[in-house]
Amino acid sequence: MTGTTRVQLAYGEAGLPVDLPAARTTVVEPVHAQGAADQREALRRALRHPVAGPPLRELARRGQKVAISMCDGTRAQPRHLMIPAVLEELDGIIDLDDVVILVATGTHRGNTEAEIRSMLGGAVVDAVHVLNHDAREPSSLVHLGTHGDGVPVWLNRHWVEADLRITTGFVEPHFFAGFSGGPKLVAPGLAGLDTVLTLHDARRIGHPSATWAVCEGNPVHDDIRAVVGAVGGVDFGLDVVLNREQEIVEAFGGSLFAMHAAAREGAKRLAMRPVPELFDVVVTTNAGFPLDQNLYQSVKGMSAGATVVREGGTIVCAAECRDGFPNHGSYREVLESAPSPRALLEAIEARPETLPDQWQVQVQAKVQTRARVVMHTSYLSDHALAAAHLEQTADIAATVADALAAAGPQARVCVLPEGPQTIPYLV
Numbered sequence: 001m002t003g004t005t006r007v008q009l010a011y012g013e014a015g016l017p018v019d020l021p022a023a024r025t026t027v028v029e030p031v032h033a034q035g036a037a038d039q040r041e042a043l044r045r046a047l048r049h050p051v052a053g054p055p056l057r058e059l060a061r062r063g064q065k066v067a068i069s070m071c072d073g074t075r076a077q078p079r080h081l082m083i084p085a086v087l088e089e090l091d092g093i094i095d096l097d098d099v100v101i102l103v104a105t106g107t108h109r110g111n112t113e114a115e116i117r118s119m120l121g122g123a124v125v126d127a128v129h130v131l132n133h134d135a136r137e138p139s140s141l142v143h144l145g146t147h148g149d150g151v152p153v154w155l156n157r158h159w160v161e162a163d164l165r166i167t168t169g170f171v172e173p174h175f176f177a178g179f180s181g182g183p184k185l186v187a188p189g190l191a192g193l194d195t196v197l198t199l200h201d202a203r204r205i206g207h208p209s210a211t212w213a214v215c216e217g218n219p220v221h222d223d224i225r226a227v228v229g230a231v232g233g234v235d236f237g238l239d240v241v242l243n244r245e246q247e248i249v250e251a252f253g254g255s256l257f258a259m260h261a262a263a264r265e266g267a268k269r270l271a272m273r274p275v276p277e278l279f280d281v282v283v284t285t286n287a288g289f290p291l292d293q294n295l296y297q298s299v300k301g302m303s304a305g306a307t308v309v310r311e312g313g314t315i316v317c318a319a320e321c322r323d324g325f326p327n328h329g330s331y332r333e334v335l336e337s338a339p340s341p342r343a344l345l346e347a348i349e350a351r352p353e354t355l356p357d358q359w360q361v362q363v364q365a366k367v368q369t370r371a372r373v374v375m376h377t378s379y380l381s382d383h384a385l386a387a388a389h390l391e392q393t394a395d396i397a398a399t400v401a402d403a404l405a406a407a408g409p410q411a412r413v414c415v416l417p418e419g420p421q422t423i424p425y426l427v
Contacts, residue, residue, distance in 0.1 A: 007415050009396075010244075010288030012320035012378065018283070018396045020413060024404060026279070027415045028308075030422045031270045035247025039078070042251045043085035046238060050254025051262045056086070056236045060093040060164060065100075067162035069185040070119075071169055072105045072132075074290055074297055076246045079119045082168045082238060087128070100158050101130045104169075104189025107196050107356055109328045110134065131158065133190050141192040148226030149219065151199060154192025155231065167237045167256065171263040173271050173423045175303040176205050176363060178215035181239040182260030183228040191227075193356065199223055200359035202348050212307065212423045213272060215264065225257065232256075239263040241270060244418055274427040278310045280411035281403045282371075283396065285318045285419035292319035292419075294326040295380065295388070296357065299364045301419035306367040308414055308424045314372045314403040316396055317419075321377040325384075331357035335388040341368035344389075365389075374399055 005022040008015050036042035047056045060066075068086060071077040083101060090099070101120070103111055110132030117125050124130075133156050134140050141154040142161075159165060171181035188196040204210055204219040215221040228234060237256040240248045241263060249270065252263040284305035286292035292301070298319035305315040325332040334355055338344040344365040348358055367373060374391040382392045393399040404411045416422050 007417055009283070009318050009417050010285045010419060011318050012292065012322070013289045015288065016318055020283070020397060020400055020415065021404070024412050025415060026275070026412060027417065028273050028275060028422055028424045030244060030273070030418055033243045033249045033270055035243055035245065035249060036251075039081055039248045040085060042248050043082060043238070043240075046251035046253035047085060047089050050236075050259065051252055052258035053236070053255035056089045056166070056253065057093070059235050060090050062093055063098075064094060064163035065098050065161065066090065066094050066164045066166065067159045068099065068101045069104045069159065069165075069167045069190055070101060071185070072103050072108055073111045073115045073119060074108060074293060075170065075180075076242060076287070076290060077168070077170045078240065078242070078246065078248060079168070080121050081248070082240065083120055083124055086166060086168065086238065087124070094164075096127050099128050100162070101128055102156060102158060102190060103130065103132045104185050105133045105135070106188040106191070107135050107193060107329065109326065135191060135193045135196060144231040147230040148223035151223050151227055152194050153187075153227050153231055154195050155186070156190040159186070159190050160233070165233050165235050167234055168239075170240045170242055171260070171267045172242075172421060173212045173267065175212055175300050175420065176210045176220055176359065177224065178211075178213060178218045178221045179260075179264045179267060181263060182237060182256060183224050183232065183234070186232040186234060187224050187227045195227070197354040197356065199227075201354040202351070202358070202362060205359050205362050206349065212304070213268060228256070241266040243270070244421065271421060271423050273422055273424050275308055275414065275424045276427060278426065279308055279313065279414040280310055280407035281314045281316070281400055281413040282309045282416065283316045283318070283400060283413060284416040287419045287421045289320065292321065294323040295319070295321050295375075295377075296325060296329070296331045296360055299360050299367075302367045302373055303363055304416055304420040304423060306370055308426065309371045311370055313407070314374065315367070316374045316376065316393065316399055318376040318396060321379045324379060329357045330355055331360055332388065334358055334361045335364070341365040341389050345369065
């Protein structure tokens with residue numbers, strides 16, 4: 001089509017092509033990096049030559065109980081490579097009957113057996129005990145006092161009672177915790193509901209430093225580190241940085257905080273992209289499957305778009321949402337509890353207690369007070385989105401054209417095809 005540029009948006013598993021006006025479109029993507037030539041060898045090197053501290057195998061002792069934390073199914077972690085690599089390092093020292101793999105769900109729903117088999121492979125699931133963390137089940141938690149800035153700490157009993165504790169995750173910018181991975185695989189990943197609600201309360205999330213790629217001075221991440229440093233007992237951390245094909249570019253192992261700091265620098269090199277101006281229209285995604293499974297997770301894509309949209313502009317967010325809002329949790333209920341995004345913000349800021357999923361609503365409402373947000377989904381109805389103060393479009397190109405026309409002849413559109421995998425910043 002003359003005068004247009006075709007952009008492939010990360011959407012579900014297949015992607016979504018969109019034609020936009022070439023002269024008025026700026027596409028911002030992560031730095032393209034080749035995956036490591038040998039993904040398994042990259043992991044072995046990280047386990048045997050850590051950033052700091054001894055190699056994993058030197059930490060293992062016969063008879064130890066081992067707990068391994070991994071991301072849940074809403075994350076693109078290459079668990080099928082990372083978990084076997086860890087188990088191989090422990091082979092000959094640790095009995096597999098003494099290993100438990102904990103799915104660090106935080107407050108998300110537990111993964112089904114089919115999902116777990118898809119994430120890990122049948123051989124691992126058949127050989128090792130795999131458990132979903134349950135933040136709402138008191139009998140599965142241990143109270144460990146109050147740490148950080150008044151955070152009551154409850155952690156998964158299997159994690160606390162293990163002799164050797166290993167986190168595995170992947171690192172990317174996070175919209176209010178700074179970066180994913182590292183200590184987040186303990187708190188909130190393996191934390192009780194009261195711990196998560198405190199770490200994600202309105203005061204912390206409303207702080208200006210609770211944002212993308214900021215850890216030090218970010219009250220959310222400061223308290224995550226304080227909690228994990230005091231009681232997390234992480235003996236070894238393994239994190240990876242991924243490219244757009246979800247291949248391992250770099251792997252980092254070792255003492256948790258030093259390892260995570262190095263992994264964050266690797267993620268910054270790929271994800272942080274400068275732009276010279278704000279845009280009237282931003283088209284964003286939630287990086288495709290598995291990250292765009294529901295609207296709750298897709299707030300990250302909206303938030304990425306909000307970093308470079310003009311006040312009063314338009315954000316179009318393409319997210320498949322095959323898991324709906326989702327139906328579990330209170331996200332939808334909280335979203336629908338006030339007549340407007342501004343009223344939601346005011347209600348959250350005035351409420352002394354924190355509700356589950358309130359933090360996602362708070363960030364979403366903040367985005368919506370800055371810009372109009374239009375969704376493109378395959379599994380949510382216009383009516384359901386309208387009740388959540390969101391619009392829907394079946395035709396992204398037409399919506400962008402209308403928004404550009406309304407903003408004037410100088411208006412421009414920025415496209416983030418990979419959504420929160422790319423964090424643009426103004427220079």
